[in-house]
Amino acid sequence: VSATSSRSSPRPTIDAVADLVGVAPSTVSRAFRHPQLVQAATRQRIEAAARSLGYWPNAAAAALSTGRVAQLGLVIPDIENPFFPALVKAAEAIAQAQGYAVLLGHTDEDALAELATIQALARQADGLIVCSSRVGDDELSAIAATTKLVLVNRRVPGISAVVLESAAGMRQAIVHLEALGHRALAYAGGPDDSWSNRERLEAFRTSTSERGLRAVELGPYEPRFDAGMQAADAALADGVTAIVAYNDLMALGVSSRLAARGVRVPEELSVVGFDDIWIAALWSPPLTTVALPTRAAGRSATQLLLRLLDEGEAPESIVELKSTLVIRSSTAPMTCG
Amino acid sequence: VSATSSRSSPRPTIDAVADLVGVAPSTVSRAFRHPQLVQAATRQRIEAAARSLGYWPNAAAAALSTGRVAQLGLVIPDIENPFFPALVKAAEAIAQAQGYAVLLGHTDEDALAELATIQALARQADGLIVCSSRVGDDELSAIAATTKLVLVNRRVPGISAVVLESAAGMRQAIVHLEALGHRALAYAGGPDDSWSNRERLEAFRTSTSERGLRAVELGPYEPRFDAGMQAADAALADGVTAIVAYNDLMALGVSSRLAARGVRVPEELSVVGFDDIWIAALWSPPLTTVALPTRAAGRSATQLLLRLLDEGEAPESIVELKSTLVIRSSTAPMTCG
DNA sequence: ATGAAAGCGCTAACAG
DNA sequence: CTGTTAGCGCTTTCAT
Numbered sequence: 019v020s021a022t023s024s025r026s027s028p029r030p031t032i033d034a035v036a037d038l039v040g041v042a043p044s045t046v047s048r049a050f051r052h053p054q055l056v057q058a059a060t061r062q063r064i065e066a067a068a069r070s071l072g073y074w075p076n077a078a079a080a081a082l083s084t085g086r087v088a089q090l091g092l093v094i095p096d097i098e099n100p101f102f103p104a105l106v107k108a109a110e111a112i113a114q115a116q117g118y119a120v121l122l123g124h125t126d127e128d129a130l131a132e133l134a135t136i137q138a139l140a141r142q143a144d145g146l147i148v149c150s151s152r153v154g155d156d157e158l159s160a161i162a163a164t165t166k167l168v169l170v171n172r173r174v175p176g177i178s179a180v181v182l183e184s185a186a187g188m189r190q191a192i193v194h195l196e197a198l199g200h201r202a203l204a205y206a207g208g209p210d211d212s213w214s215n216r217e218r219l220e221a222f223r224t225s226t227s228e229r230g231l232r233a234v235e236l237g238p239y240e241p242r243f244d245a246g247m248q249a250a251d252a253a254l255a256d257g258v259t260a261i262v263a264y265n266d267l268m269a270l271g272v273s274s275r276l277a278a279r280g281v282r283v284p285e286e287l288s289v290v291g292f293d294d295i296w297i298a299a300l301w302s303p304p305l306t307t308v309a310l311p312t313r314a315a316g317r318s319a320t321q322l323l324l325r326l327l328d329e330g331e332a333p334e335s336i337v338e339l340k341s342t343l344v345i346r347s348s349t350a351p352m353t354c355g
Numbered sequence: 356v357s358a359t360s361s362r363s364s365p366r367p368t369i370d371a372v373a374d375l376v377g378v379a380p381s382t383v384s385r386a387f388r389h390p391q392l393v394q395a396a397t398r399q400r401i402e403a404a405a406r407s408l409g410y411w412p413n414a415a416a417a418a419l420s421t422g423r424v425a426q427l428g429l430v431i432p433d434i435e436n437p438f439f440p441a442l443v444k445a446a447e448a449i450a451q452a453q454g455y456a457v458l459l460g461h462t463d464e465d466a467l468a469e470l471a472t473i474q475a476l477a478r479q480a481d482g483l484i485v486c487s488s489r490v491g492d493d494e495l496s497a498i499a500a501t502t503k504l505v506l507v508n509r510r511v512p513g514i515s516a517v518v519l520e521s522a523a524g525m526r527q528a529i530v531h532l533e534a535l536g537h538r539a540l541a542y543a544g545g546p547d548d549s550w551s552n553r554e555r556l557e558a559f560r561t562s563t564s565e566r567g568l569r570a571v572e573l574g575p576y577e578p579r580f581d582a583g584m585q586a587a588d589a590a591l592a593d594g595v596t597a598i599v600a601y602n603d604l605m606a607l608g609v610s611s612r613l614a615a616r617g618v619r620v621p622e623e624l625s626v627v628g629f630d631d632i633w634i635a636a637l638w639s640p641p642l643t644t645v646a647l648p649t650r651a652a653g654r655s656a657t658q659l660l661l662r663l664l665d666e667g668e669a670p671e672s673i674v675e676l677k678s679t680l681v682i683r684s685s686t687a688p689m690t691c692g
Numbered sequence: 693a694t695g696a697a698a699g700c701g702c703t704a705a706c707a708g
Numbered sequence: 709c710t711g712t713t714a715g716c717g718c719t720t721t722c723a724t
Contacts, residue, residue, distance in 0.1 A: 416701035
C-alpha cells in the first residue's frame with residue numbers, strides 16, 4: 019500500500035478470494051467451474067469477493083490441472099488468400115461460443131513451414147484444424163496419432179475431415195459451358211500438390227471427355243492473379259472459347275488480361291472461377307464461379323474438432339460440403355465461333 | 356505394453372526423460388530452455404532420449420511455472436475486411452519468429468463484443484494488440500492497467516500505439532486533385548465512431564478550406580462496397596468532380612456505381628480511396644488511393660508489444676506510420692467542367 | 693454442500 | 709555443470 023512505484027500488484031489467487039469469503043479454495047474453484055455444486059448464497063459471496071479483488075482464474079494453472087487449455091489451433095496457408103478469411107471467422111465464432119480461443123498459424127503454402135507451424139500449435143492447443151495441407155499423408159497420420167486433428171480440404175484415411183467437394187461444381191460448369199455452345203475448353207490449373215487442384219483437374223478431364231469436348235490443360239500455376247494473366251495468353255493461343263480457372267484469383271487475372279488484350283468477356287471468351295470470393299460478384303463482368311461454402315467449412319471443422327475433444331476416441335468422420343455453380347456474367351453463349 | 360485397446364499412452368514427462376538419461380529433471384529442463392547452460396554431451400543425450408520418447412515440454416506447466424504463456428492476443432474488427440489480413444499475417448510472422456503464438460479474436464465492429472473478446476484473450480495471453488478499437492478511452496485505460504496493451508489505429512493517452520497517420524495522405528490526395536483542376540470535392544465518410552474516419556474528415560476539411568475548394572461531406576456510411584454505391588449517387592447529385600472515400604471498399608463501390616450509371620472514371624469523375632487493399636491495383640480502372648502500411652503496422656505493433664513484455668515497465672511509446680498517395684488511373688485532369 | 697490434501701509438469705533459485 | 713528443493717495456481721478426488 020505504501021509502495022511509491024506503481025508496479026502492478028500481483029494478481030490475486032484463488033486463495034485470496036477464499037480467505038476473504040472464509041471458505042476453502044476448492045469451493046471457490048467449484049463456484050467458477052461447477053456453479054451448480056455450490057450453494058447459491060455461497061456462490062454469490064464468492065462472486066462478489068472475486069469481483070472486488072479483481073480475481074479471475076489463471077488459465078495456465080487450470081490447464082495444467084485439467085489437461086485442457088481451451089484453445090484450438092487453426093492452420094491455414096495464408097490469410098491474405100481471400101479464400102480463408104470467411105473460414106477463419108466462422109471457425110473462431112464457433113470456437114468462442116464454446117469457450118475456446120483460436121491460435122492462428124500460417125504455412126505460406128510451404129510444406130516445411132506448415133509442419134513447423136503444426137508442431138508449434140499442437141503443443142499449445144487441445145486440437146488442430148489444418149486447411150489445405152501440403153504435407154504428406156504419412157506425416158499427417160503421424161500427427162493425428164498424437165493430436166486431435168481435423169483436416170479441411172484434404173482427405174487422408176483415418177483422419178476426420180471437412181471436404182469441399184468440387185467435382186460436382188466442375189461438372190456443372192462444364193455442362194453450363196457446353197449448353198452455351200462451347201466445344202473447346204481450357205482448365206488453368208493450380209498447384210500440382212494441391213488436393214483440390216487434383217480433384218478439379220480430374221473432374222475436368224472426365225466431364226469434358228464424357229461429352230467429347232476438346233480439353234486443354236494449362237499450368238500448373240501458382241493460384242494467383244498474375245498466373246491468371248499468363249493463363250489467358252496461353253488459352254488464347256490454344257484457341258479455346260472458354261476457360262475454367264483453378265480459383266477466382268486466377269479467373270480474375272484471366273478476365274483482366276483478356277480485357278487488356280481487347281478480348282471481350284463473355285462475348286468472345288467465357289471465364290469461370292472457383293471459390294466465389296467476395297470480389298467475384300463485384301467484378302466487371304461479375305464472375306461466374308463455383309461457390310465453395312467456406313463459412314460452413316470453418317463451422318463444420320470446428321464442430322467436428324470440438325466433438326473429437328469431447329468424445330475422446332471418436333471414429334473418423336467426414337463432412338462433405340457441396341459446391342454449386344453461380345452463374346453471373348462472365349459466361350455467355352458462343353456467338354458462332 | 357500389453358494393452359489391447361489402442362488408447363494413446365500418456366504423454367511422457369520431463370521425469371521420464373531424466374530417468375532414461377540418468378540426470379535430474381532440472382537438467383532436462385535446462386537443456387530445452389537454456390541449452391548453453393548444459394554440457395554439449397549431456398544435452399545431446401537428453402535430446403536423443405526426448406526424441407526417442409516423443410517428449411516435448413508441456414506448455415501449460417511451463418506457463419504456470421514461468422508466468423509466461425508465450426502467446427499474444429490479436430484483436431481485430433473483422434478478418435473479412437481486406438484491410439486486416441496483411442496486418443495479421445505480419446504480426447503472426449514476427450510473433451512466431453520470437454517464439455510466440457497468436458490468438459486471434461474478432462469484434463465485428465461492435466464495442467461490446469470487442470470488450471468481451473479483449474477480456475477473454477487478456478486472460479490467456481501475455482499481452483494484447485487491439486486494432487481499430489471502438490471501445491471508450493476509459494475502458495481501454497482500465498484494460499491497459501492490468502494487461503500489456505498495444506493499440507493500432509487508435510490513440511489513448513498513456514497507451515502504446517501504432518498509428519497509421521492519414522492526414523498527410525488526405526492532404527496529398529487533395530493537392531493531387533487540385534493540381535488536376537478539381538475545385539469541388541466530396542468526402543464519403545466512414546463510421547462516426549471510427550478514429551481514422553475522424554482523422555481523415557478533419558484533414559479533408561482543413562485541406563480543402565485552406566485551398567478554397569468546395570467541400571461536401573457525405574455519410575457517415577458503414578465502410579463497405581454498397582455504401583460506396585450510395586455515396587456515388589449522392590456525389591453525383593451534389594455536382595462534385597472528384598470524390599475521396601473513407602476506404603478502398605467504398606471507393607470501389609463508388610467506381611462501380613459510376614460505371615453502371617454511365618459516368619466514366621476518371622474522365623468525368625475522379626475517385627480516390629484509402630488503404631490500398633490488394634484489389635485496388637487490379638481494379639479497372641486501377642484505383643488511386645492513399646496507401647497505408649498495414650504490414651508495417653502489424654510488424655511494429657508486435658515488436659512494440661514484445662518489447663513491453665521484455666522490459667516490464669516501459670514508458671508509453673508511439674509509432675507513427677506514414678500514409679502515401681498512390682496515383683493510379685482513377686484520377687485524371689478535369690476536362691473543362 | 694464444503695473442506696483437506698494431493699498432485700498436474702515444469703522452472704528457477706540455491707547448493708554443491 | 710548438475711542436483712535438490714520448493715513452489716507456480718488450480719482442480720479434483722475423497723472425506724465429512
